[in-house]
Structure formats: C-alpha cells, structure tokens
Amino acid sequence: MRDLRSKEGEYISVFKEIFGDQEITLNYSGILVIPTGKFIESANFGYADERYTLMTIQKDAAIKEKEVGKEDFIQLKINQFEEYKKTEAYRRELQDPLEFWELSKKRRSFPKEYKKDVKRRNN
Template sequence: MKFKLFILFFTFSVIKILATGQEPDRIIINNKEYKLLNNPLEKYFTDHPEHHPIYGSKNTIKKEGKEETIFIGSTSNHRGYIATFKIENNLLSLVDIKIQNPTSDEYEYISVFKKTFGDRKIVLNYTGILIIPIGKMLEAANFGYASLYDKYHLITIQNDNIIKEKELDKDGFMDFKVRQFMDFKKTEEYKTEVKNYYEGWNTSKEWDLSRKNTRGMSKKEIAQLKKKYELPPNEDYIYNYLFVVLNPDFVITNY
C-alpha cells in the first residue's frame, strides 16, 4: 500500500510541473461519445506511416501553385489529430479522424477521414486495454491523460475484438495501473524506455554544461548546474517518471 501511495504522490507532484495536457481521442459506445485515454491509431501509423494525416504522403496542400506538406500540431495535441472510434457488435472500428484546419486562423478541427483512407475498410489490428473515464473528475492534471476520475470503463481488445470489459472505481483503477506497470517493467520495451531516458539525460547534461550554454552565467549558476548533474537519476525515480508519462496499453493485465 505504501508503494501505491508513493506512486500517487509522485504522479500528482510531477504532472503539475511537466508538459501540457493532451486532447484525447474519442470513442462511441451505445451512441454516446466518451473521452478515450488511449491512442489506438499510433500503432497503426507505426505500421502504416504513409497514412498518417500529419506526416503521411497525402498530407499536402496547394500554395502558390506548389504542393507543400502540412505540419500541424500543438502542445495540447502532440499527435496532431483526433480520432473517433466506435464499439459496435463487440468490434472496435475507426469512424473519423480530424486535424486542425490548415487554411484557417481559428482553432478548429476538420475531418480528413475520406482524404486519408478513401473508401477502404480500416483494420486496426489493435490489441490492448482501452481506458474510458465515465465518472466525475476528482483531480485535474495538466499533463497527458493523468487526470484522476472516480469511475472508469476498461475494455480489453484483441485484434479489434472485445474479450473483456469492466467498470472500476478510482481505487480499483489505480490498483490496475500499478499492476499493469509492474508487468510492463518485465518487458523489453521497458528496458528500451529506461535506456532512452538515460541517453536523453546525458544529452541534456552535455548541452547544459557546455561552454556555449553556460556563457554569460555566473559562477554560482554554473555550480548549481553541475550539482544538478552530479549524479544520474536512480532507478526508482525513472520507474516513477515513466509511470507518469507512459501508457503501456499493450500490456494485458487482469482487472
């Protein structure tokens, strides 16, 4: 229990000083639309990068007679798109995808589903656990999808087919998240994330302590920087940091 409480404390301490909350995808269940705290299309776009509505080959506009690639994104939507999914007949499907209107100064999203996929039937081949908040928000967190709700609907999907679903309260959900992340820690993907974290830390250290960056700093400021990078982060810190920033939905954990 102390371990879970530590993670909760760490989570809501870190998320208040980190990056911006993310615009979620959507999911329609029984004709009602909900926020979806997963991004099932990310794996699809990894396998089919040419279909990505932001970075794919079809993402061009005519400008002064020339075709230019559109790069649209914001701190509140790193993906650059909002996808809408639907659960029908125990099957997960994609029904729409929107991006910010590149020809408008207004903050508006337009559908590019037809332009991106045409008339093809999209097979997502998604396997993972969907997380859908269905209750009241208890604590807002301006980072990723880390806000806390009092009730969740979890749906386990295997190759786009529902194999299990259940509603959990806040305590049940946090218990699930901790156990799922402990399962994630046993995977090669976790080892890769830890390696990437250390590489990023070393890159930041090299730049922050470089002569180019410290030029103009006082001796006191440079000393503070050196102290900051005196020791690399320990394993517990990295574990809890990754718990906050990652959503290993592909790890199928019982709930």
C-alpha cells in the first residue's frame, strides 16, 4: 500500500509493518487484487480504480503478476462469475433460495422446516 508518510507516494509492505521479520505461513492460494490507480466513484460497481495489479498466489508464493485497467478487471470478474455458474457449488447455493421461495409461497410465512434445514446444513 502507499506509505501515507511518504511525499513521493512510495509503496510499503503492510505485512512487514505488522509482522516485521517474523516468518509467517498462511497457506494462501488465489488471486490477490490490488487497486493501484486513481479511485473512481462508481454507483454500480461499488468501488473502482483506474488500474489493478492481479497477483496469482500459490501456497504463499507469488507466481504471476499482471496489470489491468478498469474495463479489463470488470470483464475478468464477469468471466469468473460465468465460470462459477457452471459449478455444482453454484447450483447448490442457488437451490436454497429457490426452496425457501417455494415453501414461503405455500405457507405465506417463514417456514420452520426451511429454518431447521438451513441450520442443519450450516452445522
């Protein structure tokens, strides 16, 4: 992140500021999104920057880094969601609200069976 104490707007490691030289293992794998451009107000997107750094992390090691603009970042998010919609996890997540809706229409109230079922699934 940018060092707020720096007149030149230099970047600092927040991790190093918090943990110092201590070796930490997070076992994180995924894509880290770092807004790096000028902040843009955006009603539909919630937040937006002109530029982003995308870092692919595998088991705490950065293996790939890519700079993208706002439009490319939005398209990436759309593509990711389209791929997620093809998964079984998405179908399961979608099914719960549909089940709730159907049961609610039948009873015109919050169904106790659904509440118990959700509680059971989350435990």
